Amino acid sequence: MKKALIFLMITALAAAMCLPACAAEADRTLTLVNPGNTVPADWSVDLVGIGNGHKVDRACYNDLMEMLAACKAAGHTPAVKSSYRTQNAQKQLYENKVRQWKGYGYSEEEARKQAATIVAIPGTSEHQLGWAVDIVDDRYHSLNEKQATMPTQIWLMEHSWEYGFLLRYPVGKSEVTGIIYEPWHYRWVGRDNARAIYESGLCLEEYLERQAVRESVRGAIGEQYGAIARQICEILVKKTLPASVMKP
Numbered sequence: 001m002k003k004a005l006i007f008l009m010i011t012a013l014a015a016a017m018c019l020p021a022c023a024a025e026a027d028r029t030l031t032l033v034n035p036g037n038t039v040p041a042d043w044s045v046d047l048v049g050i051g052n053g054h055k056v057d058r059a060c061y062n063d064l065m066e067m068l069a070a071c072k073a074a075g076h077t078p079a080v081k082s083s084y085r086t087q088n089a090q091k092q093l094y095e096n097k098v099r100q101w102k103g104y105g106y107s108e109e110e111a112r113k114q115a116a117t118i119v120a121i122p123g124t125s126e127h128q129l130g131w132a133v134d135i136v137d138d139r140y141h142s143l144n145e146k147q148a149t150m151p152t153q154i155w156l157m158e159h160s161w162e163y164g165f166l167l168r169y170p171v172g173k174s175e176v177t178g179i180i181y182e183p184w185h186y187r188w189v190g191r192d193n194a195r196a197i198y199e200s201g202l203c204l205e206e207y208l209e210r211q212a213v214r215e216s217v218r219g220a221i222g223e224q225y226g227a228i229a230r231q232i233c234e235i236l237v238k239k240t241l242p243a244s245v246m247k248p
């Protein structure tokens with residue numbers, strides 16, 4: 001009876017100590033799309049119209065509608081300037097930007113490089129996920145840094161996380177995101193993730209990197225605990241059982 005009890009305790013201890021080794025399931029809402037990560041090949045969208053010919057994926061529709069309504073209720077004038085884009089639409093935008101830079105006298109290669117910091121290379125735009133929107137103040141439609149001074153934008157930058165959206169390309173993070181400061185581009189990641197990322201002060205790339213490090217540390221600690229648990233098992237078993245039982 002006593003042996004059975006000790007065996008159960010050891011099993012429970014070993015199981016509990018091995019728990020942190022379990023890897024967290026990948027969260028689809030955190031799908032990273034950036035200059036180094038293309039839209040997943042199997043990505044599918046369930047498009048819903050949001051007015052003025054704009055569409056977003058159904059997953060973020062309710063949060064977006066609530067955010068826009070709250071922004072308006074606070075006395076502001078948000079206007080969606082860009083939403084879901086197909087690969088072709090993204091390609092057109094990008095090629096137009098390349099032409100513009102070539103017009104400034106840049107070489108083909110240099111024009112493509114410059115264009116990519118402003119318009120994502122086709123296949124690497126979050127707009128293709130259906131989870132990104134460009135929102136401007138209806139009194140100022142230009143996509144430049146002045147947008148950050150508009151009351152609508154000030155409200156969105158402060159509250160978008162409450163509705164599951166991130167200001168995806170914040171000031172000072174261009175080196176990490178590869179995209180210029182865009183005080184108009186909001187990316188949906190779900191409310192829990194948006195809160196965690198907003199509170200962390202990190203951009204999505206940094207947040208995901210930190211999460212990966214945390215997982216690997218947890219995995220390493222889990223393995224350590226597993227080894228310790230196994231050693232404790234050995235010691236306890238040897239102390240508890242008579243020598244004859246220990247022999248193979």
Ligand SMILES: [Zn+2]
Pocket residue numbers: 082127132133134184185186
């Ligand atoms: Zn955008």
